[in-house]
Amino acid sequence: MPSAKPALVVQSEQPFNGGPRVEALCREFVTPSELFFVRNHGPVPEIDRDSYRLAVSGMVAHPLRLSLVDLRTRFPRVRLQAALQCAGNRRREFMTIAPIPGEIPWGPEAIGNAEWSGWRLRDVLQAADLQAGAAHVVFTGLDRLERGGQTSGFGGSIPLDKAASPEVLVADEMNGVPLSAIHGFPLRVVVPGYIGARSVKWLGEISLQAHPSENYYQAHAYKIFSPHVRAETADWTRGLMLGELPVNAVICDPADGTVLHDRTIRLRGYAITGGGRRIERVDLTADGGRTWQQADLSAGNDPWTWTLFEARLSLTPGDYEICARARDSAAEMQPEDARTIWNFKGYVNNAWHRIRVRMTAD
Numbered sequence: 001m002p003s004a005k006p007a008l009v010v011q012s013e014q015p016f017n018g019g020p021r022v023e024a025l026c027r028e029f030v031t032p033s034e035l036f037f038v039r040n041h042g043p044v045p046e047i048d049r050d051s052y053r054l055a056v057s058g059m060v061a062h063p064l065r066l067s068l069v070d071l072r073t074r075f076p077r078v079r080l081q082a083a084l085q086c087a088g089n090r091r092r093e094f095m096t097i098a099p100i101p102g103e104i105p106w107g108p109e110a111i112g113n114a115e116w117s118g119w120r121l122r123d124v125l126q127a128a129d130l131q132a133g134a135a136h137v138v139f140t141g142l143d144r145l146e147r148g149g150q151t152s153g154f155g156g157s158i159p160l161d162k163a164a165s166p167e168v169l170v171a172d173e174m175n176g177v178p179l180s181a182i183h184g185f186p187l188r189v190v191v192p193g194y195i196g197a198r199s200v201k202w203l204g205e206i207s208l209q210a211h212p213s214e215n216y217y218q219a220h221a222y223k224i225f226s227p228h229v230r231a232e233t234a235d236w237t238r239g240l241m242l243g244e245l246p247v248n249a250v251i252c253d254p255a256d257g258t259v260l261h262d263r264t265i266r267l268r269g270y271a272i273t274g275g276g277r278r279i280e281r282v283d284l285t286a287d288g289g290r291t292w293q294q295a296d297l298s299a300g301n302d303p304w305t306w307t308l309f310e311a312r313l314s315l316t317p318g319d320y321e322i323c324a325r326a327r328d329s330a331a332e333m334q335p336e337d338a339r340t341i342w343n344f345k346g347y348v349n350n351a352w353h354r355i356r357v358r359m360t361a362d
């Protein structure tokens, strides 16, 4: 669907994948829907609102089949601002270290911060009455993806304790209007603080089980390995399933490679972390980490949204590499060197973010 999002830089048309220009990304705290990145693994399914039912099954005493009207009448509506970040955000920087074939070369634009509305997942789970031993909540989408001769929906799971947290939603609205087809109409999961892949779109089924999802995108993809492991040598049973996001900060404006004339440079960007932690500070350096300047943070400092930052640096003429790094409320910091966290699928790059700028003498 080529015209789905004209404001996005397209990574692929089929399936549609794209994100905004990085400079446009953090101008507003709530990302306008037309600038919200899109990550699809297959074609966008067409779903009829009236015949749609959400199945809740597996280790539950009362399996459910819920229409959109059932959801509206049985559960209290909640609204929540939260960021979604793809595990592949900032993969392009990893690709300059060693090739990562077959994956989308995302810059830092595979992230957005929206206002979601819908119902608490825990309210829906409570209505289904969980059986003892249920430990993972498995989501399956209604998209049809081909993998090794088999067709199935995109899927993944989260541990039950996360699923029971109040911030995890089954959402039908994004930024005050019903979800667009491309963002998951009529219903998607929103799992703040986790990699975007767990926020399953076009949600068809929620299933309770004792172990994580066997879906390809939980059991195989979205696993992380040490830097020396390659696709050919990976023992997939030993890869770690990704869940919570690490602390990360990105300079959005100015863009990498900008030539500047004023002696003061205004930097703006975003920071995000996982696990219900908060961003405590973002620091910037123009001298390779010898001295750091603390940025101003946007108000709110909510654990599930992103935090925007802004700083002014005074620079004499010359070429600079400016780096950003954040620190969160669990005293987590970002690694300096992306090579120490490189992995062959290119996931969760949270190394110091670096841009090069030139300050001219005129």
Ligand SMILES: Nc1nc2c(c(=O)[nH]1)N[C@H]1C(S)=C(S)[C@@H](COP(=O)(O)O)O[C@H]1N2
Binding pocket: 036, 037, 038, 039, 040, 041, 042, 084, 085, 086, 087, 140, 141, 142, 143, 153, 154, 155, 182, 183, 184, 195, 196, 197, 198, 199, 200, 201, 202
């Ligand atoms: N059914 C389904 N859900 C999905 C996906 C998908 O391809 N199919 N992509 C996932 C990934 S990897 C991400 S990062 C987010 C992206 O959500 P967005 O396209 O609304 O930004 O959706 C997730 N949910």
Ligand SMILES: [Mo]
Binding pocket: 039, 085, 086, 087, 088, 196, 197
């Ligand atoms: Mo993703």
